[in-house]
Amino acid sequence: MLKFLSSIGLALFLIASMAGMAVIATIVGNDSVYTSVPFLGLVVAFWLNLLLCTIKLLPQLKIMWRRNITDITDTTLGYDCYVGNEENLAQLHKYLQKGKYHIEEEQKETQTKIFAKKNKLSLLAPHMLHVAILIILLGGAVIFMTTTSGGVFGYVDSESNLPMSVRQAIGDKSAEPIERGEKSDDYLSVQDFQTVYDEKGQIDNWVTRFDLTIDQQQVVTNGETKVNAPYRYQNMMIYQNSYGNHYEAIITGGEDAGGYVLPDGQHNFLADGEKTLMFKGLSDGRVLLKVFKVDTEGAEEVLIGQVVEPGDIVAIEEGVTIEYLRSKPYTILEVKVSKGSGIVLFGFLLACVASLLFWLGRYREIMVIAENEGNIAIKVVCKNKMVLESIQKELDQQLQKG
Amino acid sequence: MEQLQLPLLWAMLCTYIASFMLYAFSIWAKRPQIRAFGSQIAWLGMVLNGVLMVLRALLINGIPLNNGFEFGMCFAFALVLTFNIVERKFDLAAVGVFVLPIAVVLSIWLLSVDMSIMPLMPALRSYWLSFHVTAAVIAYGTFALSFALSIAYLIKEKSSIKEDSLPQLQVLDEVSYKMIFIGLPFLTIMLITGAVWAEYAWGSFWSWDPKETWALITWLVYAFYLHVRFIKGWKGRKAALLSIIGFAAVIFTFIGVSYLLPGMHSYLAG
Numbered sequence: 129m130l131k132f133l134s135s136i137g138l139a140l141f142l143i144a145s146m147a148g149m150a151v152i153a154t155i156v157g158n159d160s161v162y163t164s165v166p167f168l169g170l171v172v173a174f175w176l177n178l179l180l181c182t183i184k185l186l187p188q189l190k191i192m193w194r195r196n197i198t199d200i201t202d203t204t205l206g207y208d209c210y211v212g213n214e215e216n217l218a219q220l221h222k223y224l225q226k227g228k229y230h231i232e233e234e235q236k237e238t239q240t241k242i243f244a245k246k247n248k249l250s251l252l253a254p255h256m257l258h259v260a261i262l263i264i265l266l267g268g269a270v271i272f273m274t275t276t277s278g279g280v281f282g283y284v285d286s287e288s289n290l291p292m293s294v295r296q297a298i299g300d301k302s303a304e305p306i307e308r309g310e311k312s313d314d315y316l317s318v319q320d321f322q323t324v325y326d327e328k329g330q331i332d333n334w335v336t337r338f339d340l341t342i343d344q345q346q347v348v349t350n351g352e353t354k355v356n357a358p359y360r361y362q363n364m365m366i367y368q369n370s371y372g373n374h375y376e377a378i379i380t381g382g383e384d385a386g387g388y389v390l391p392d393g394q395h396n397f398l399a400d401g402e403k404t405l406m407f408k409g410l411s412d413g414r415v416l417l418k419v420f421k422v423d424t425e426g427a428e429e430v431l432i433g434q435v436v437e438p439g440d441i442v443a444i445e446e447g448v449t450i451e452y453l454r455s456k457p458y459t460i461l462e463v464k465v466s467k468g469s470g471i472v473l474f475g476f477l478l479a480c481v482a483s484l485l486f487w488l489g490r491y492r493e494i495m496v497i498a499e500n501e502g503n504i505a506i507k508v509v510c511k512n513k514m515v516l517e518s519i520q521k522e523l524d525q526q527l528q529k530g
Numbered sequence: 531m532e533q534l535q536l537p538l539l540w541a542m543l544c545t546y547i548a549s550f551m552l553y554a555f556s557i558w559a560k561r562p563q564i565r566a567f568g569s570q571i572a573w574l575g576m577v578l579n580g581v582l583m584v585l586r587a588l589l590i591n592g593i594p595l596n597n598g599f600e601f602g603m604c605f606a607f608a609l610v611l612t613f614n615i616v617e618r619k620f621d622l623a624a625v626g627v628f629v630l631p632i633a634v635v636l637s638i639w640l641l642s643v644d645m646s647i648m649p650l651m652p653a654l655r656s657y658w659l660s661f662h663v664t665a666a667v668i669a670y671g672t673f674a675l676s677f678a679l680s681i682a683y684l685i686k687e688k689s690s691i692k693e694d695s696l697p698q699l700q701v702l703d704e705v706s707y708k709m710i711f712i713g714l715p716f717l718t719i720m721l722i723t724g725a726v727w728a729e730y731a732w733g734s735f736w737s738w739d740p741k742e743t744w745a746l747i748t749w750l751v752y753a754f755y756l757h758v759r760f761i762k763g764w765k766g767r768k769a770a771l772l773s774i775i776g777f778a779a780v781i782f783t784f785i786g787v788s789y790l791l792p793g794m795h796s797y798l799a800g
Contacts, residue, residue: 136761140754147750154740154747154791162738257718268736277733330649355652356731367733464733472735476722483715511760514704 134180142174175265182258192251192491197232197243200495207497207505208520211528216504219526220496229494242496246489253485260482263475270468277464279369282318282338283456290314290463297465298342298364314342319350321371321459334371336459353461363465370460375407375415375452382448389456395420398444403431405444407452410435415455419444490515532589535645538582543637545575546610550630557627557695565623569614572626575633576610583607590647595663596654598788599645604663605784606636608671612709616675620705624696628678628685639785658727665720670780672713673752677777679706680770687767703766706773707759714752721745740791744783751776 132138149170153161161167210216220242224231229244278291289312290298298314317339326332333354340348340361351366353359359366373392379385383399390396395404402423408416419432434442436452443449492510499505506523510516552568555561583603586594594600613629616622683702686695696702724742725735736742755772758764764772 136757140757140762143750143754143757147747147754150743150747150750153738154743154787157791159738271735328649331652332655333652356656356658356727358730358733365733462733469729469735473726476726479718479722483718486711486715514708 130180133177134184135177136181139174139177139181142170142177146170146174171265175262178258178262182255182262185255189251189255193248195243195245195493197234197241200241200243200497202497204497204505204507207495207507208523209503209505209529210523212499212501212503213528216527217498220504220506220523223523223526224494238500240496240498240500242494242498244494244496245492247491250485250488251491253482253488256482256485257479260475260479263478264472265475267468267471267473267475270471271466274468275464275466277462277466280316280461280463281458282316282461283374283458284318284321287311287315287317290316294364294463294465298362313344316340316366316461316463318459321457323371324354334368334459336368336371336461338366338461340366363467365464365466367462367464368459369462372458372460373409374456374458376454376456377407378451378453379444380449380451382445384448395422397422403444404428405450409455415452417442417450417452492516492519494519531585532647534585535582535589538578538585539637539640539645542575542578542582542606543634543641545571545578546606546630546633546637549575549626550634553624553626553630557624560695562624565626568626569617569623572610572630573614576607576614579603579607579610593660593664595660595667596650597648598785599640599643601663601667601784602636602640602643604667605670605674606633606640608667609633609636609674612671612675613678616705616709620697620701622679622697622701622705625679625682625702628682629675632674632678653731656727656731658723658730662720662723662727665716665723669713669716669720670784672709672716673773673777673780676706676709676713676773677780679703679709680773680777683770684767699766703769707765707769710752710755710773710776714749714756717745717749717752721749740787741783744779744787744791748776748779748783751779 146167149161149167153159153167210220217240221231224242224244227246229246230248232243234241274297276293276297278294280288280290282288289295292312295312295314318336319339320335320337322335323331324333324335333356335352335354337350337352338348338359339346340351348359348361351359351361353366353368355368358368374389375392376387376389378387388396390405390407393406393408395406397404402421404420404422406418406420408418410416414435415437417432417434417436418430421429421431423429432442432444434440436442438452438454441449441451490510490512492508492515495507495509497505504527506527508516508519508523510519549568549571552564552571556564556568583594586600586603590596590600595604609629610633613622613626617626679702682696683699683706686699686702721742724745728737728742729735751772755764755769755776758772759769
């Protein structure tokens with residue numbers, strides 16, 4: 129059973145199955161596949177398989193890692209023979225030194241043994257990558273099980289409660305559902321929200337500054353979050369998610385009299401059911417007030433279209449006026465609490481190091497037995513046939529064949 | 531300067547076509563000496579491709595890796611550069627007849643996409659973009675070359691093309707494998723940098739967005755390739771077929787997903 133679980137055949141089956149399921153899921157557009165029992169089962173089986181496989185390969189790695197001159201046997205079976213003279217031996221040394229091999233040499237009465245190896249660290253690469261994948265998947269599982277997130281909507285200079293699931297996740301055991309408008313113990317106070325422009329006048333980022341209060345204690349003062357630079361507080365990450373403008377206005381006279389906060393670019397029907405009102409932010413920062421007449425078929429006729437400043441009063445029909453007070457910029461932040469990010473990042477780091485080790489080049493050994501009064505026998509060991517042949521070719525070119 | 535892009539792209543395309551035709555003619559006419567000329571023209575095409583990249587970099591005042599057009603331009607450059615290096619090292623000039631058509635198709639595709647310069651959205655204004663996309667460009671370049679070598683392998687194995695027209699089967703197989711061996715760590719780095727960036731930008735390492743899922747599928751295909759090669763000893767025909775499947779996944783990830791499976795990476799289509 130253990131042999132089957134750690135087999136490469138099972139690994140290949142699992143890789144192919146995961147790839148196959150992912151192909152189908154993307155084509156049918158069903159994201160729930162990735163959290164389904166069969167897919168998660170494949171991932172768990174793959175993790176176990178990889179773990180066992182990695183453990184199984186460790187003794188082999190240990191042997192390869194520790195190989196040295198004592199592993200050269202006295203028999204030269206499988207060795208290539210070159211002429212045994214000082215010149216050839218000197219040439220061989222030169223070749224090994226130029227190739228930056230790590231050289232061990234042992235001289236006996238009748239023979240000299242040389243053990244040269246190169247790119248030893250690359251032996252670690254596949255194992256390190258396997259361990260990295262194990263760690264990444266483990267971290268992913270921790271994240272999957274512990275992540276809680278939710279959006280926080282806030283006007284500048286106002287306070288907004290953290291989502292209840294987040295409040296519970298950060299350990300506020302007293303967190304309970306609260307009524308709309310009620311303040312909880314854990315909240316964000318939005319101090320400022322700005323759209324930042326680059327030197328060409330294009331939007332560079334959106335920045336929210338906030339204070340964070342947890343359990344009635346202010347823990348963050350003037351924190352800043354922007355796209356690509358979330359704010360981190362312990363296990364909590366605060367992301368800049370969205371933003372926009374609302375417009376505050378007062379209607380005087382008629383059935384619609386009262387104070388309003390209206391969204392950007394949306395039609396708002398007046399009480400007569402025939403007219404709509406809209407505030408629209410222009411790209412230059414000004415605000416446009418529009419009043420439309422809408423017929424039963426939805427056709428619109430613009431009755432009023434006027435750029436307004438705070439304090440402007442516009443008559444929208446006889447005896448009815450609207451006073452534009454101000455724009456109310458808002459920001460939407462995503463608050464996420466999770467554990468396991470550090471584990472995943474460590475796995476990523478390890479995977480990057482493993483990737484770099486792959487590029488060191490293939491591990492190779494050159495074993496030499498030079499008889500004092502005989503041939504020089506050389507054996508090259510490398511798993512890559514092309515590298516092996518290339519080394520043999522170079523040796524043939526530089527040394528006289530025996 | 532913006533107007534120079536189109537003539538440069540046309541010049542690059544024509545040069546790649548000319549290079550392909552020279553390579554093809556050298557095989558058809560059994561005149562290997564023409565390959566050297568084909569190779570020089572391929573270098574010229576690559577230089578034009580490089581000039582286009584530099585021009586674009588000057589126009590956007592940054593590294594040109596921000597959208598599908600810029601990525602495709604760098605992809606073609608990476609492919610031809612890798613080929614030019616590998617061709618010299620392993621004497622694979624004849625394979626140009628399979629490599630250059632990929633560069634030609636990419637150039638034609640570039641002519642069809644919007645090359646206007648659009649402001650970069652804030653989520654893309656990150657240093658991670660350079661690392662992520664550069665790794666993708668290198669990985670895709672090597673995989674494309676592996677694909678061309680695999681096609682050459684299958685054709686040589688099947689057809690009556692004379693032994694001296696194409697490199698030996700073993701060389702084609704080994705170099706194709708080498709390209710995957712080089713490319714896969716870059717693909718790994720691409721996935722990792724993308725995931726870390728996504729954590730900072732969107733709050734999640736992984737969202738199963740079609741583009742990232744297909745990048746993972748591509749990674750799985752090539753990981754499968756390396757494992758069956760090392761452990762099961764799959765070489766030659768089987769390895770060539772797997773390399774072709776892998777490159778099909780690359781192309782679907784690059785172009786197919788952008789058009790057919792919209793997601794968080796859809797801006798790349800432009």
